[in-house]
Amino acid sequence: MAAHASPRRGRASGLRRGEAVAGWLFTAPVIVILGVFLLVPVLMALWVSVSDWAGRGSPLSGDVSFVGADNYAAVLADGGLATKDFGTALRNNAWYVLLVVPLQTALSLFLAILVNRAVLRGRGFFRTAFYFPSVTSSVAITVLWMFLFSASGAVNDVLAWFGVNGPNWFNDPRGILHLVLSAFGADAGPAALTDGGMLGVSWWDWFAGPSIAMSAYILMAVFTTSGTFMLLFLAGLQNLGADVDEAAMMDGANGWQRFWRITLPQLRPTLFTVLTLGLIGCWQVFDQIYTGTQGAPGKTTLTPAFLSYQTAFKNQEWGQGAAIAFILFVIIVVFTLIQRWALRDRPVSRRRIRAYEVAEKGAMS
Amino acid sequence: MTRHTTRAALGTGAVLITSALALTGCGSGFSGGGDSSSEGLTSSDDALTVLIGSSGDAETEAVQEAIDAWSKESGTKVSLQAASNLSQELSQGFAAGKPADLFYLSTDQIAGFAANGSLKAYGDELKNKDDFYPSLVENFTVDGEFYCAPKDFSTLALVINSTMWANAGLTDADLPKTWDDLAAVAKKLTTPEHVGLAFSAEYQRLGVFIAQSGGGLVKDGAAIADDDANVAALEYVKSHLADGTFAFAKDIGAGWGGEALGKQSAAMVIEGNWITGAMSNDYSSVDYTVAELPAGPAGKGTLQFTNCWGMAADSPNQEAALDLVEYLTSADSQLAFSKAFGPMPSIASAADAWTSANPELEPFLAGADYAQFPPNQDGAADVIADFNAQLESLKTGDPAQILDSVQSNLEAVVE
Numbered sequence: 118m119a120a121h122a123s124p125r126r127g128r129a130s131g132l133r134r135g136e137a138v139a140g141w142l143f144t145a146p147v148i149v150i151l152g153v154f155l156l157v158p159v160l161m162a163l164w165v166s167v168s169d170w171a172g173r174g175s176p177l178s179g180d181v182s183f184v185g186a187d188n189y190a191a192v193l194a195d196g197g198l199a200t201k202d203f204g205t206a207l208r209n210n211a212w213y214v215l216l217v218v219p220l221q222t223a224l225s226l227f228l229a230i231l232v233n234r235a236v237l238r239g240r241g242f243f244r245t246a247f248y249f250p251s252v253t254s255s256v257a258i259t260v261l262w263m264f265l266f267s268a269s270g271a272v273n274d275v276l277a278w279f280g281v282n283g284p285n286w287f288n289d290p291r292g293i294l295h296l297v298l299s300a301f302g303a304d305a306g307p308a309a310l311t312d313g314g315m316l317g318v319s320w321w322d323w324f325a326g327p328s329i330a331m332s333a334y335i336l337m338a339v340f341t342t343s344g345t346f347m348l349l350f351l352a353g354l355q356n357l358g359a360d361v362d363e364a365a366m367m368d369g370a371n372g373w374q375r376f377w378r379i380t381l382p383q384l385r386p387t388l389f390t391v392l393t394l395g396l397i398g399c400w401q402v403f404d405q406i407y408t409g410t411q412g413a414p415g416k417t418t419l420t421p422a423f424l425s426y427q428t429a430f431k432n433q434e435w436g437q438g439a440a441i442a443f444i445l446f447v448i449i450v451v452f453t454l455i456q457r458w459a460l461r462d463r464p465v466s467r468r469r470i471r472a473y474e475v476a477e478k479g480a481m482s
Numbered sequence: 483m484t485r486h487t488t489r490a491a492l493g494t495g496a497v498l499i500t501s502a503l504a505l506t507g508c509g510s511g512f513s514g515g516g517d518s519s520s521e522g523l524t525s526s527d528d529a530l531t532v533l534i535g536s537s538g539d540a541e542t543e544a545v546q547e548a549i550d551a552w553s554k555e556s557g558t559k560v561s562l563q564a565a566s567n568l569s570q571e572l573s574q575g576f577a578a579g580k581p582a583d584l585f586y587l588s589t590d591q592i593a594g595f596a597a598n599g600s601l602k603a604y605g606d607e608l609k610n611k612d613d614f615y616p617s618l619v620e621n622f623t624v625d626g627e628f629y630c631a632p633k634d635f636s637t638l639a640l641v642i643n644s645t646m647w648a649n650a651g652l653t654d655a656d657l658p659k660t661w662d663d664l665a666a667v668a669k670k671l672t673t674p675e676h677v678g679l680a681f682s683a684e685y686q687r688l689g690v691f692i693a694q695s696g697g698g699l700v701k702d703g704a705a706i707a708d709d710d711a712n713v714a715a716l717e718y719v720k721s722h723l724a725d726g727t728f729a730f731a732k733d734i735g736a737g738w739g740g741e742a743l744g745k746q747s748a749a750m751v752i753e754g755n756w757i758t759g760a761m762s763n764d765y766s767s768v769d770y771t772v773a774e775l776p777a778g779p780a781g782k783g784t785l786q787f788t789n790c791w792g793m794a795a796d797s798p799n800q801e802a803a804l805d806l807v808e809y810l811t812s813a814d815s816q817l818a819f820s821k822a823f824g825p826m827p828s829i830a831s832a833a834d835a836w837t838s839a840n841p842e843l844e845p846f847l848a849g850a851d852y853a854q855f856p857p858n859q860d861g862a863a864d865v866i867a868d869f870n871a872q873l874e875s876l877k878t879g880d881p882a883q884i885l886d887s888v889q890s891n892l893e894a895v896v897e
Contacts, residue, residue: 171598173576198864198891268735288732290874414732415871430570432864433594435577 166439176435188436192444196317199428199437203444204316206419212327213420214399214452217338222391225343226384229350230376244351251344258341259408263287266333284329290415292325293332328417334405342398346391353387354380389460393453400449421445523604523800529559530803533575533582535568537756537823544822545810552809558802576600579796583803587630587792589621593860595792596624602793603627604804610811613829621855622790630790631811634825636754637849638690638784640776641739644769646671646749658776661694661718668727671749679722680748682738683730684870686856687752689785691715693854694778700857705892707869708885711780716881723877730874744768754787755846759824774845786853788828826850861895 161176169184170176192203231237232244250258265271266286273283298304305311306321314320327335357380365379381388403422406412412419412427421441429438532549536542542564553560565571568586572595575581581600595601605611605619605628618632640658650670658664668678681687685699692698695718697711706712722728729748736742739751744765751757752775761770775784791807793800809815816827817835826847827836837844856866868891872884 172573173598173600174579197894198861198868202864202868268732285733285735288874290871413871413874415874416868430573432861433573433591433598 201317225346294326693783696780
């Protein structure tokens with residue numbers, strides 16, 4: 118799992134004969150286990166995704182043949198039901214990622230800063246309380262959520278106190294952006310949006326926003342993961358020396374400036390970890406969907422991970438199921454790379470340098 | 483030095499490859515020829531495994547009892563497994579080459595498993611073959627081959643809350659005969675506390691209106707989803723969803739029709755005979771009567787649901803399995819199952835005995851004569867799922883547009 122090998126590991130780095138053998142001997146179990154349970158299955162799945170294996174007997178047997186990119190084409194290009202389902206799943210998950218990742222990152226950072234303050238009484242209690250949802254099984258939380266958000270559930274009861282008639286959360290397939298638009302009388306999209314589209318889903322539907330059911334899942338994801346990421350931020354915060362902060366304070370920076378200019382930049386490695394884990398986790402959302410709505414209502418909680426499972430195991434389209442899994446893999450890698458690029462260490466920009474120079478000059482004169 | 487590393491790497495590779503072969507090798511225990519012809523059942527002394535997707539303890543116990551009785555008679559050992567996720571466990575069994583010998587098989591999965599050669603088409607070998615209802619046989623016929631024995635079946639009927647019916651001043655004479663009658667009684671039965679008629683937002687319920695208006699999804703091997711009759715059926719449902727006399731179960735806070743009837747949030751529901759179990763277990767205080775569904779413009783119509791006893795092509799003891807299926811589908815066994823967990827026998831010769839044991843449920847059996855069934859082509863389940871997703875917004879949707887999309891999806895599957 119190490120990102121880069123240490124530079125000291127040369128080929129013949131002074132090991133004696135017996136030591137190399139012993140080294141291999143000791144690592145062999147892990148290599149074999151990783152190979153058999155990780156590498157081989159992944160390679161076999163890759164083969165299934167480009168073959169016509171129909172789910173009977175071994176995928177490596179003689180009567181399974183290579184079909185090239187057919188399975189990928191069915192999912193990405195055919196325009197049939199498989200494409201439309203994948204497009205819908207991608208749409209749902211994209212909204213999920215777009216909302217969950219920033220919200221959970223912001224919330225967990227906020228919570229971490231709160232419980233990091235030395236002046237806070239009962240810090241231990243709050244740390245435990247915030248972390249608690251992360252310890253609970255996602256299945257249990259999903260069941261709880263289904264109760265809370267049912268038509269006659271606690272959430273709607275609370276909304277009723279304020280005179281709000283709560284939605285039928287897990288049964289309402291309408292997207293929230295569409296709902297907002299229809300409040301202004303716009304029930305159907307302009308032809309420019311409804312005519313064109315991607316993956317069998319019209320632009321108008323891409324921009325529907327998460328459905329009310331998906332919004333409930335989004336709230337749940339933020340609720341359950343913030344605690345874990347709070348812990349990461351907390352560890353990051355406690356590693357920061359107080360000196361830089363004090364120096365900034367001496368320079369007259371207020372609390373807000375110190376947070377944006379001093380603390381947050383120093384937290385960049387932690388931020389990178391949290392965002393990466395968040396992105397990966399969000400693109401892979403499965404258990405909640407499987408135990409909860411299974412894609413209902415109106416396929417608005419269908420996600421690629423769940424679709425992959427359903428396509429393979431329920432519809433017997435093993436190749437397509439594997440293809441979806443690999444497309445998802447590519448999406449995750451691409452997003453991680455983009456994010457890595459966005460958070461890379463940059464030299465201070467010319468504009469900012471000039472700002473410092475001006476300030477210095479001002480101070481000197 | 484380098485040599486050692488190379489050798490070690492080679493060794494590791496060898497171990498990996500061997501393990502990979504061992505891993506995949508366990509899937510190749512049977513040679514994978516797609517032998518699904520009905521000739522030549524395998525025969526051996528091997529014990530049988532039966533995998534069922536049970537609805538609960540009552541069903542598991544009833545099947546276990548029947549299997550034990552057969553096992554004693556025949557001397558073949560049988561083990562029964564109740565699956566927690568039947569379709570997944572079946573798929574895993576076939577992929578690993580070690581499926582159960584006999585299993586529950588639903589109509590929407592048969593084409594897929596038949597296509598990849600997992601199933602043995604043994605229907606023509608059954609001694610009681612001619613006793614099964616013809617539409618059930620048709621349900622399990624793929625490409626002209628009768629694959630498996632229908633286990634039992636259910637149909638949809640109108641289930642009415644007797645108290646609400648009487649309170650609205652209605653009598654047996656008012657039982658709806660036509661769509662207009664249905665709309666009229668639904669209107670009379672609608673109060674601020676409950677709706678007149680409720681059903682789940684899915685083709686598996688709304689399909690009865692499609693059948694009654696003379697439509698359907700597949701006819702003579704061609705997709706007919708965009709038929710005018712289908713549009714008329716959905717328009718009828720839509721108009722009454724809009725006026726509030728009909729409602730989708732979920733919109734009145736119930737998971738399905740049975741819950742809506744039990745919680746008294748609907749006066750009538752369209753449900754199958756499995757509702758009897760739910761009513762006696764969970765809502766025993768609610769009195770209900772069962773009536774045939776009204777006729778539409780094209781006459782009576784309902785939907786039937788069934789499962790069959792699938793047999794694995796890879797089973798080493800198919801002769802014994804066939805004998806067990808004949809035993810399980812005999813009149814005695816099926817009547818015992820019916821008593822234990824509610825479905826109707828799949829054979830005509832058990833009909834009289836069933837009716838005399840369940841006179842109040844007779845309308846369900848009457849539906850066998852005119853029931854349609856959901857399309858059973860490979861991939862049709864997906865099309866229906868998409869149809870259902872669209873039906874959830876029928877209240878605001880355009881029936882013709884919905885059916886058009888179903889038509890194009892269905893055409894890709896049936897041709």
